[in-house]
Amino acid sequence: MSQLATFIEEKRQQKPILSMTHVVYGYPSVEESLSWMERLMQEGVDFIEVQFPFSDPVADGPSIVAACHKALEQKLDVETCLSQLGKIAKNFPDSRIVLMSYLNPMYRFGLDKLAKRAAEENILGLILPDLPIEQAATYQAACKANNIDPVWLVTPVTPPDRLAMLAGQASGFLYCVARSGVTGHSVHENKSHEGKAKQTSLDDYLAQIKQHASAPMGVGFGLRERAQIEQLIGKADIAILGSALLDAYNKGGQEAGIKLIKDLFH
Amino acid sequence: MQSENGFYGQYGGSYIPEILYSSQQQILHAFEEAKNDPEFLAELNKQWQQFSGRPTPLTFCANLTEYFGGAQIYLKREDLNHSGAHKMNNVIGQGLLVKRMGKKRVIAETGAGQHGIATALVAARLGLECTIYMGAKDIERQYPNVFWMKQLGATVVPVTTGAQTLRDALDEALRDWSSSHEESHYLIGTSCGCAPFPEMVAYFQSVIGNEVREQSVAQFGQFPDRLYACVGGGSNACGLFLPFLDDKEVEMVGVEAGGKGLELGEHSIRLSHNLGQPGIAQGFATMFLQDSAGQLQETHSIAAGLDYVGVSPIIAHLAEIGRIKMTYAMDDEVIAACTLLLKKEGIIPALESSHALAGAFKDAPNLPKDSKIVINLSGRGDKDIFNVAKAVQDETFPQFLTDYLASYPTNHADHKEQNA
Numbered sequence A: 001m002s003q004l005a006t007f008i009e010e011k012r013q014q015k016p017i018l019s020m021t022h023v024v025y026g027y028p029s030v031e032e033s034l035s036w037m038e039r040l041m042q043e044g045v046d047f048i049e050v051q052f053p054f055s056d057p058v059a060d061g062p063s064i065v066a067a068c069h070k071a072l073e074q075k076l077d078v079e080t081c082l083s084q085l086g087k088i089a090k091n092f093p094d095s096r097i098v099l100m101s102y103l104n105p106m107y108r109f110g111l112d113k114l115a116k117r118a119a120e121e122n123i124l125g126l127i128l129p130d131l132p133i134e135q136a137a138t139y140q141a142a143c144k145a146n147n148i149d150p151v152w153l154v155t156p157v158t159p160p161d162r163l164a165m166l167a168g169q170a171s172g173f174l175y176c177v178a179r180s181g182v183t184g185h186s187v188h189e190n191k192s193h194e195g196k197a198k199q200t201s202l203d204d205y206l207a208q209i210k211q212h213a214s215a216p217m218g219v220g221f222g223l224r225e226r227a228q229i230e231q232l233i234g235k236a237d238i239a240i241l242g243s244a245l246l247d248a249y250n251k252g253g254q255e256a257g258i259k260l261i262k263d264l265f266h
Numbered sequence B: 001m002q003s004e005n006g007f008y009g010q011y012g013g014s015y016i017p018e019i020l021y022s023s024q025q026q027i028l029h030a031f032e033e034a035k036n037d038p039e040f041l042a043e044l045n046k047q048w049q050q051f052s053g054r055p056t057p058l059t060f061c062a063n064l065t066e067y068f069g070g071a072q073i074y075l076k077r078e079d080l081n082h083s084g085a086h087k088m089n090n091v092i093g094q095g096l097l098v099k100r101m102g103k104k105r106v107i108a109e110t111g112a113g114q115h116g117i118a119t120a121l122v123a124a125r126l127g128l129e130c131t132i133y134m135g136a137k138d139i140e141r142q143y144p145n146v147f148w149m150k151q152l153g154a155t156v157v158p159v160t161t162g163a164q165t166l167r168d169a170l171d172e173a174l175r176d177w178s179s180s181h182e183e184s185h186y187l188i189g190t191s192c193g194c195a196p197f198p199e200m201v202a203y204f205q206s207v208i209g210n211e212v213r214e215q216s217v218a219q220f221g222q223f224p225d226r227l228y229a230c231v232g233g234g235s236n237a238c239g240l241f242l243p244f245l246d247d248k249e250v251e252m253v254g255v256e257a258g259g260k261g262l263e264l265g266e267h268s269i270r271l272s273h274n275l276g277q278p279g280i281a282q283g284f285a286t287m288f289l290q291d292s293a294g295q296l297q298e299t300h301s302i303a304a305g306l307d308y309v310g311v312s313p314i315i316a317h318l319a320e321i322g323r324i325k326m327t328y329a330m331d332d333e334v335i336a337a338c339t340l341l342l343k344k345e346g347i348i349p350a351l352e353s354s355h356a357l358a359g360a361f362k363d364a365p366n367l368p369k370d371s372k373i374v375i376n377l378s379g380r381g382d383k384d385i386f387n388v389a390k391a392v393q394d395e396t397f398p399q400f401l402t403d404y405l406a407s408y409p410t411n412h413a414d415h416k417e418q419n420a
Ligand SMILES: Cc1ncc(COP(=O)(O)O)c(C=O)c1O
Pocket: B085, B086, B087, B111, B112, B114, B115, B189, B190, B191, B230, B231, B232, B233, B234, B235, B236, B237, B304, B305, B306, B350, B352, B353, B378, B379, B380
């Protein structure tokens, strides 16, 4: 069975919902991002999702885009990042790390090598939002060979048959995007052109996914309030906190970030 | 050119966030149906003719031919399209498709503003809401185009992320589309992006080459021996070249922007001299200008329409298999070619198109006297007035600007009184 799914199921015996907190590697500097990851681990988050920056992160909103561009003012290296994350993973055996990036920097590094090195550093899941499952055969095979999981995304507008296919192939966990748009407070939000047709409630959406998914479910995009986390309890396994945490960190540093996590996951 | 499941060799494909899957499929099917629907094609031809002025002429250049003493030089006059560039061919096509899909809003990226204006024109005509993403730096450099977009009723959104140019505008357009896909169509301006955009844009632009097939036979009794086109995203090149793909004797030359030099950041050469590398970004696989870690890099060209970091997967593939020969022209050669066309033929070329001229002018003297070459004059140069004035160091231009400013009513109080 998937190492990631096993970990999630065991942890879920103790907690109604697990936390996954997002950190941009190299933001505002490599040192500070590593220190922030360690702090989060010390505070007992269940996962950190580390984003290796790419110059053109099209699935991300303004907060994360700005952080990625700031981080890229330094030269960042995938291999260095993986070994630094490996150290953190070793020091905090009660939590797990998943790596998120876009295809191009990982493709340059080599997807086979990525799967192998990630596994060696105990990074159990990989998220590549711009790699569609149809193009992913060799990547899936590499993950399988190294006993780590490629994490697939489903969205409220994923057609039913495709949702069944993605959920059926999911291992580790399935990333359920909570709404249309990019991560965080989108600049495009609240405009008249936002789609109104697909207003399935989050509950119905998650129930629909659950029908097809044997893997655990994580929910992300736009989570910022305690009530939203509460709504997920019993319907999903992991709540993923991205831009809201980054915004808090930008406003008040690590302390503000930790406060937000405590408010949301107490 | 038919793709294999969206791929051209190793390039193309659809690498988009999952949220866009349904919209992408919708476009795929709508385009497939539309191009097999005689009514759609009739409407397309009508709009091309009645709104954009097609067919555009194939113009023989007697003076240039004599000047170089080699090949006989013809220009395909895409500059005579409404809006002054080939961009119109694509925008009319996609605009009609938007109506067909029942969407009410279009989103577009623009670098120089040519595609932005073309989109705003068609949106106005078809009654569509229109949002144009444009890098904040490009807005500064190309304000006259921004002015017209706004006058046409479009919303122009300055993009302040990254280098604040075309690549960032494209990212931002994709982000908008991710949240507005149910009502909005992403009207991409060149034959790039996720499938089916490269194929679709190339299809709408192929009207250029299809006309040249007829015109060349009618005017000089054969197909051209060689075709030249500048390559930014690759849409005008696809448009001229693809209809001749199976005519093996027709040679094709694509001209990229050499900019100021071959250092990374100084040019926009993706397809020759090992300057670009294969990559996957902005929804598709192609040759990108990037560093060894896979981060996309800055580009430069005197022609704002050529400084894109990637290139059409169709052109990347045809260059790789040797069907298209790729070359480049430097900024100063481009100005020289532009000036020569002005003086010899009385035609004002866009700086983008002047790259194709510069590429062709290098070869022309060495080609046989009975050979025929067709250069795609993708756009007219009126928009480049500021850049060309600077490049030729026109002495009176700064004075004109100073005088214009002096007489410009900047006082808000005055303005209110006028409106009152
Ligand atoms: C006149 C003109 N020619 C060429 C181009 C380059 O685009 P493409 O390579 O897609 O034809 C542009 C782009 O703005 C343009 O305005």
